[in-house]
Amino acid sequence: MTATERAKILLAQNGIFVALLLLIVFFSTLNPRFFSFSNGETVLLQIVELGIIALPIAFIVMTGSVDLSVGSIASLTAVISGMVMNETGSPVVGIVAGLAVGLLTGAINGFLVAYFGLSSMVVTLGALSVWGGLALVITNGATVTGLPESFRALGKAMVGPVPLQLLLLVLAIATAGYLLARHPIGRQVLAVGGNPRASHLIGINVPRVRMLLFIASGASASVAGILLSAKIQAASPTIGSGLEIQALTVVLLGGVAFSGGVGRISSVVAGLLFVGVLRNGLIILGVSPFLQTALIGATLIAGVAMDSSVQRLVNESWAKRGKQAMQATSPVDDSHTPSDEFAQSSAR
């Protein structure tokens, strides 16, 4: 493989980092206030919930499924934990109730997809409607207010100089990165997405892998719902709406193949920052919130287009390289050694 081809592959696989950089430069030139420490912190705080939701969805997409119900699970969690909190006066009981909602709804999704073989797209789209509707029914459409003071403090809690929520996001990223690149479950996830039939023949418990991921996704959605309601000091029954589209945008911009089998966490994090910067930059520029929603949707489509063209380019370059190497006499060619920790899992 020539140097230009190698560069092309590198650029294609890491295009999201370049795009992120360009976006930051773009907003910085338009508004000098954008590139500041305090705005950087604002961006990070704005993407905490989205990141916590997007990471498990990245895993689910890697197995070839999708979870569209997370927005509604976050909303349902927020209102139920808020109501329980107000009823019992204990934030802990409220949070536990909220997490239970996430685990249960995630388990229902997982059970229907993994053991009943239903399409994840259909199941979770239905669940999006069911749980979103339920959140509206139990609150009669009204926002749950008057949450305990100690719970509201959670939204502003600091661990040393770092906000608690940010620490949670970093922890989630580190866990996801470790699981995908270092833990056997990472290879199982990529194998299930790449070839489910072969995975079964290897001895992977395919339904269990799927089930666990949907439960993780539900639980993460409920964590996001709780964090959101602590942040805005109230639990609205539509608090999480639209999160599923944004999370999917993050995942696809982050280079996870929609058909499954390919992905790495570092790129997903870059995708997350891209969406965060885009949202923040649009707010600073004073773009209408309605137009922002439209632009996020357009970004999702751009992400899908990028996904397919990157896969094609990488495959073509590898094919060329394969032909050249076939003519080589040496049986072992290890000139191409794994470089990036996370890149190991994304052998495209």
Add this chain to the structure above:
Amino acid sequence: MILSDRETPRLEFRSMTVDFGATRALSSLTLSIQPGEIVGMLGHNGAGKSTVLNVATGAVSATDGEILVDGKLLPRKLTPKDAIDLGLTVIHQEPALAQNLSVLDNMFLMRPAPATRTARLQAAQTALNTVDASSSISLHQPVSSLTLGQRQMVDLARSELAGEVRVLFLDEPTAALGDQETRALHDLIREFAAQGTAIIYVSHRLPDIIDVCSRIVVLRGGILVHDQPTANLTVRELARALAPELEQDARIVHMPGTTVLEVELASRLTFAENEVVGLFGMAAGPQFAVLDALFGLTHTPPVAQLDGMPYRPSTPRIAIRAGVHLVPGDREQDGLVAAMSAADNVRLPWLFRRKRSNQSTSTTYVKARADLAILGPGADAPIAEFSGGNRQKHLLARWIYPSRPRVLLLAQPTQGVDISAKSDIRRVVRHLAGEGTAVLVASAETDEIATMCDRAYVFFGSHIVEIPRTDDFDEQLLHTLLDLANLPNETKLEPA
């Protein structure tokens, strides 16, 4: 104009060559077939049989050469539609019919249809009558409710509707048919031949070819190596034409060790250390179901004993834990994860079974690569970028490193790989057997069984016959097939 005492051939190939990239699938084939002739075409996978069919029906285009039908040169760029209009028809093993539609709808799918429903019904009924299927098949039943044999009848009737069938290609037509359906199909083929249709009959089922064909051609590596009337052939000649490398293959008889695996089927099959045992049968035959059962892939587990203990695997996980490993026949669908790296594909099953692997996984890959002489890009290149033979070696490596299997189940392990990869695979499998693994090779190819195995069990319907290793092992395989098909066991083959 040259006068000839022979009739104009119905179908004629003149130095037909087909290249796929750097691979020559068919090399200067010259073959002519008279009206009413039934020609059996034999050859192993990759010998070029399908290419002959595909080039004559416009599915692939020839690199060089000419095709003539009734003395008329076919256009260079033949489309499948042209082929149908010319009366060149292929009946595949799995007929290309729309499952969800009725027989009637299928009859006129992509075919000119009469304007009125009555006319359509009448035309379709007539077509069904010509294939003697009007009593068993209703025009209104959905195709999904038909047996495979009935679907072939519908496919044949459908080609009748397009006009005269001048050349009929049959691609493994009887592979999944019962005896009665096979007989019915053969009768029908003879009727077509009697009306002047030229027939090319591709099959692995030697008894079927001998039963119905008046002439046999053998392809090997894209070259026509044999062309004789059936009556002139002997089993020995046929075996030699199919697998000439057997002549040079040294016969070493290995002494089997302790019995490892016993399986109760129609009879009791035993498998021991230090031996490679073949399970031979037809394409997609029952020998492959035996492997699936032993790997926990069937609903009812097999009745078997592993090292003297009852062995009833209900999932692959249980089989793997017991040391029984399967290298599946369909390596892309059932084996490899295309987007994953070569090294990951090899160590995938062992990444989450730490206890079983005491070697580090990275040295395992380097060792596997050296042992199997794997060529191609690096360890972290996607497996899809390796050639077929090297992909197959990766799949084999997965199931022998780092954890040596007690029983290794191989489904067509050298199918579709080049000659040097074949010999590498044979060498490694033999070495493994010598180290105490019981190896089972299921195949539908006589040469694969004959070159890899010490002895074989032959599956024919519900019969299982054991063939010990002898000097004429390959001929024994063919003989056994003929015996089982209740054909005369003389050295001379006579068409029925």
